[in-house]
Amino acid sequence: MTDGTSPTTAAQPLPRLIGDGELTGLSVVANSTMNRERVLTGVNSYTRELGFDPAEFLDGLGPAPSWLDLCSGEGLALRAAARQLPRAVITGVDLVGPLRPTKPPNGLELVTADLGRWTPARRYDLITCVHGLHYVGDRLALLERAASWLTDAGLLVAHLDPATLRRPDGTDASRPVLAALRAAGFDYSARHHRLSLRGGRSVGLPFTYLGADPEAGPNYTGQPAVASYYGDER
Numbered sequence: 001m002t003d004g005t006s007p008t009t010a011a012q013p014l015p016r017l018i019g020d021g022e023l024t025g026l027s028v029v030a031n032s033t034m035n036r037e038r039v040l041t042g043v044n045s046y047t048r049e050l051g052f053d054p055a056e057f058l059d060g061l062g063p064a065p066s067w068l069d070l071c072s073g074e075g076l077a078l079r080a081a082a083r084q085l086p087r088a089v090i091t092g093v094d095l096v097g098p099l100r101p102t103k104p105p106n107g108l109e110l111v112t113a114d115l116g117r118w119t120p121a122r123r124y125d126l127i128t129c130v131h132g133l134h135y136v137g138d139r140l141a142l143l144e145r146a147a148s149w150l151t152d153a154g155l156l157v158a159h160l161d162p163a164t165l166r167r168p169d170g171t172d173a174s175r176p177v178l179a180a181l182r183a184a185g186f187d188y189s190a191r192h193h194r195l196s197l198r199g200g201r202s203v204g205l206p207f208t209y210l211g212a213d214p215e216a217g218p219n220y221t222g223q224p225a226v227a228s229y230y231g232d233e234r
Contacts, residue, residue, distance in 0.1 A: 017211025071132025137212035150200030
């Protein structure tokens with residue numbers, strides 16, 4: 001379908017849904033192969049996944065641009081950008097954090113934290129989440145919060161798989177969720193599975209989070225992912 005949604009499927013036996021506190025302790029969330037080794041440019045890179053070079057984007061914003069990367073893995077792309085842009089403020093947040101204890105360049109902070117509980121102390125010109133939402137339980141709540149972390153002219157880009165958004169009965173919730181996101185100002189590219197937002201704002205999406213299924217299986221990336229269940233409008 002052209003809008004990135006999936007045909008409505010018959011209800012399936014419901015899995016046991018878990019809360020995000022339990023979810024963060026599971027291996028599927030601490031995925032070591034999805035984003036941990038991704039670099040700034042080249043084949044396995046942020047530039048390829050986002051459709052633009054984050055360092056070039058930041059370089060055009062002025063002398064002290066800022067970038068927040070959610071689910072940053074080893075932070076290899078952030079390290080490269082920090083070396084190119086010594087006056088930039090760059091922050092990476094990851095549940096596991098870097099596995100190699102190498103001192104980051106000046107201007108780069110790598111934070112190990114649960115994104116469901118972490119809040120930045122500033123706003124950012126660029127916020128990215130490269131394939132990270134696939135492992136977040138309440139991903140809509142994170143998008144709501146991240147929208148408020150943008151500067152007035154900032155850009156948020158995140159990969160989103162609508163097929164992993166479910167109704168209480170297990171059927172596809174992609175249509176109402178994407179409609180609500182678009183109404184809030186987001187754009188969605190079905191071809192690239194990329195969600196974007198220009199300009200920081202307050203966002204309130206009309207859904208109630210019910211829990212996550214960590215055994216949903218592979219998504220479009222071929223990697224195991226988490227399905228998120230949402231109830232009727234608040």
